[in-house]
Amino acid sequence: xxxxxxxxxxxxxxxxxxxxxxxxxxxxxxxxxxxxxxxxxxxxxxxxxxxxxxxxxxxxxxxxxxxxxxxxxxxxxxxxxxxxxxxxxxxxxxxxxxxxxxxxxxxxxxxxxxxxxxxxxxxxxxxxxxxxxxxxxxxxxxxxxxxxxxxxxxxxxxxxxxxxxxxxxxxxxxxxxxxxxxxxxxxxxxxxxxxxxxxxxxxxxxxx
Amino acid sequence: xxxxxxxxxxxxxxxxxxxxxxxxxxxxxxxxxxxxxxxxxxxxxxxxxxxxxxxxxxxxxxxxxxxxxxxxxxxxxxxxxxxxxxxxxxxxxxxxxxxxxxxxxxxxxxxxxxxxxxxxxxxxxxxxxxxxxxxxxxxxxxxxxxxxxxxxxxxxxxxxxxxxxxxxxxxxxxxxxxxxxxxxxxxxxxxxxxxxxxxxxxxxxxxx
DNA sequence: ACTCTTATTGAACAGGTGGTAAATAATGGA
DNA sequence: TCCATTATTTACCACCTGTTCAATAAGAGT
Numbered sequence: 222x223x224x225x226x227x228x229x230x231x232x233x234x235x236x237x238x239x240x241x242x243x244x245x246x247x248x249x250x251x252x253x254x255x256x257x258x259x260x261x262x263x264x265x266x267x268x269x270x271x272x273x274x275x276x277x278x279x280x281x282x283x284x285x286x287x288x289x290x291x292x293x294x295x296x297x298x299x300x301x302x303x304x305x306x307x308x309x310x311x312x313x314x315x316x317x318x319x320x321x322x323x324x325x326x327x328x329x330x331x332x333x334x335x336x337x338x339x340x341x342x343x344x345x346x347x348x349x350x351x352x353x354x355x356x357x358x359x360x361x362x363x364x365x366x367x368x369x370x371x372x373x374x375x376x377x378x379x380x381x382x383x384x385x386x387x388x389x390x391x392x393x394x395x396x397x398x399x400x401x402x403x404x405x406x407x408x409x410x411x412x413x414x415x416x417x418x419x420x421x422x423x424x425x426x427x428x429x
Numbered sequence: 430x431x432x433x434x435x436x437x438x439x440x441x442x443x444x445x446x447x448x449x450x451x452x453x454x455x456x457x458x459x460x461x462x463x464x465x466x467x468x469x470x471x472x473x474x475x476x477x478x479x480x481x482x483x484x485x486x487x488x489x490x491x492x493x494x495x496x497x498x499x500x501x502x503x504x505x506x507x508x509x510x511x512x513x514x515x516x517x518x519x520x521x522x523x524x525x526x527x528x529x530x531x532x533x534x535x536x537x538x539x540x541x542x543x544x545x546x547x548x549x550x551x552x553x554x555x556x557x558x559x560x561x562x563x564x565x566x567x568x569x570x571x572x573x574x575x576x577x578x579x580x581x582x583x584x585x586x587x588x589x590x591x592x593x594x595x596x597x598x599x600x601x602x603x604x605x606x607x608x609x610x611x612x613x614x615x616x617x618x619x620x621x622x623x624x625x626x627x628x629x630x631x632x633x634x635x636x637x
Numbered sequence: 638a639c640t641c642t643t644a645t646t647g648a649a650c651a652g653g654t655g656g657t658a659a660a661t662a663a664t665g666g667a
Numbered sequence: 668t669c670c671a672t673t674a675t676t677t678a679c680c681a682c683c684t685g686t687t688c689a690a691t692a693a694g695a696g697t
Contacts, residue, residue, distance in 0.1 A: 229663045229674055251546070253461075257655060270675055272656065328546060335543040337604035338459070338536060344604035351606055374622075381615050388600065389593035396545035396552035398559055407589050414582075415622075437644055437693045465685060475646055480686065 236274050238264055243275075243285040248325040252332035252343075255282050283342035286333050290350035293326050298357050307365035312420055314361060315412065318387055319405050327391030355380045365416065372417040379415055386411055444482050446472055451483075451493040456533040460540035460551075463490050491550035494541050498558035501534050506565050515573030520628050522569060523620065526595055527613050535599030542600075563588045573624065580625040587623055594619055 230238070242263040246254050257268040257278065264271070275281045301314035317323075330347075337344035358380035365371035390404040398404075409420050438446070450471040454462050463486065465476040472479070483489045509522035525531075538555075545552035566588035573579035598612040606612075617628050 231664095232674075235674080251543070253543075256653085258653075267676055268655090269657080269677085273674075276656090278655065331539070331543045331600070334600040334603050335459070335461075335539045347604040348606050351601075378615065378618065382594065382619050385594050385597035385601075385615065386590065389597040392539070392542040392596065392600065393559075393593075395542045396555040398556050407586065407593065410586065411590050439694095440644075443644080464683080466683075477647085477686080477688095478645055481644075484686090486685070 232274075235270075239271060239274050240285070240288070243281055244289055247282075247285050247289060247329050247332075252282055252286060252329055252336055255285060279340050280342055282336070283340060283346045286329060286343055287346040287350065289326060289329055290333075290346070291353065293323065294350060294353045294357065301357070301361065306370075307361055307368055308370050308418060310361045311365065311371075311412075311416075311418070312422070314358070315409060315420055319408075321401070324391075324394065328395060330388065331392045331395055351384070354384050358383050362416070365418070370418065372415070374415060382415065383408070383412055440482075443478075447479060447482050448493070448496070451489055452497055455490075455493050455497060455537050455540075460490055460494060460537055460544055463493060487548050488550055490544070491548060491554045494537060494551055495554040495558065497534060497537055498541075498554070499561065501531065502558060502561045502565065509565070509569065514578075515569055515576055516578050516626060518569045519573065519579075519620075519624075519626070520630070522566070523617060523628055527616075529609070532599075532602065536603060538596065539600045539603055559592070562592050566591050570624065573626070578626065580623070582623060590623065591616070591620055 239260060242260050243255050246259055246263060250259075255278065257271045260271045260275075261268040297314065297317045300317045301310050304310050304313055333343055333347045337347050355377075359376050362371060362376040362379050366373055366376065386408045390408060393399065393404055394401070412418075413420055447468060450468050451463050454467055454471060458467075465479045465486065468479045468483075469476040505522065505525045508525045509518050512518050512521055541551055541555045545555050563585075567584050570579060570584040570587050574581055574584065594616045598616060601607065601612055602609070620626075621628055
């Protein structure tokens with residue numbers, strides 16, 4: 222900051238700057254790195270100012286996670302529901318989830334489970350976002366079954382299995398367990414077997 | 430500590446006392462709670478003494494995790510391999526894993542994935558123990574297939590799926606997602622479908 | 638009884654955490 | 668132009684983190 226020049230921002234603008242900083246920190250250094258000082262440094266401001274806007278760090282961690290997670294779900298949902306056919310939808314869903322650009326979000330999820338044990342608001346946010354994920358999967362699976370394209374397994378359980386595999390593999394990734402290809406195909410092939418579908422477009426009648 | 434009485438212990442004894450303290454702290458307060466001061470307080474000793482025995486906290490976290498994980502695997506393996514029949518073995522395996530007494534270990538695993546991102550020794554230890562788990566599952570699954578009792582699916586993938594479900598549900602537990610019964614049956618029923626077996630002993634010919 | 642080794646402590650360091658009270662100063666409105 | 672509001676800072680607090688250095692004292696060996 223330039224000497225003597227104490228820039229003053231209106232409250233809502235500053236508040237959203239801080240929330241953005243929290244999200245950036247969470248995605249690059251983990252949920253545990255969200256702290257008064259890190260936020261202050263990131264915004265070029267002193268620590269007590271952060272307190273002024275966010276009097277409770279635990280709550281900020283929780284709301285930051287919620288924002289990141291809900292944001293991701295909204296994006297993925299938009300991408301997955303774009304096609305009309307359930308088979309194309311579930312392919313899009315898997316494709317979106319597997320995108321390496323989402324690795325950081327996976328890290329934040331793992332942080333959330335670990336920290337959620339001692340941060341009830343965070344745990345609550347995690348449960349809520351998990352419900353959103355499952356609702357999306359169930360919706361697609363049901364549609365595929367109604368269209369007679371997916372095997373008639375229990376949709377709730379299939380959705381749960383799908384996301385359990387996704388969640389486990391994203392945790393595995395943090396410690397570099399197996400290769401990305403192995404982790405991805407674990408999800409893909411299990412889902413193919415479970416719903417009796419093919420997630421690749423090989424051998425499909427070309428739609429062009 | 431009593432006035433003037435500075436108890437002195439031989440090095441190996443003190444070293445193992447510290448390692449035990451680390452394990453206790455990890456299991457009750459998480460891997461992240463392993464710190465010089467927590468260890469010192471737990472052993473009734475000053476912080477620099479801990480440094481004397483464990484000059485590197487990151488390494489201690491990693492070795493503590495490795496010890497807890499390998500210990501658990503050894504226990505579960507002993508229990509699961511006790512019966513002769515593969516079907517009885519996999520039932521024992523699932524039963525052992527589901528035991529609520531192991532909840533703490535599940536928490537430590539989730540900590541390990543989260544912290545492993547920034548502690549390579551810890552990540553390495555996690556990979557190694559995950560390999561041990563998978564080896565155990567593959568062994569039982571292969572035996573069941575050789576005996577014609579399990580469906581002839583890819584054993585590597587089935588083992589991976591099994592532990593991905595176990596790992597995900599133990600992460601879910603930290604944030605109280607769904608009920609224990611739902612989490613358990615997710616693992617159980619998926620495994621039953623995958624291997625075409627029954628994990629309950631209902632309707633079995635009684636072996637007495 | 639003496640000496641040598643070394644387990645252990647006390648006291649400090651630099652830096653991190655969340656948080657508070659009061660002073661400062663920029664801004665919007667009258 | 669002055670005032671009231673409030674965003675922002677400065678200066679603290681207590682407690683946590685890992686780490687270093689030198690002094691202390693317990694125990695083992697002779």
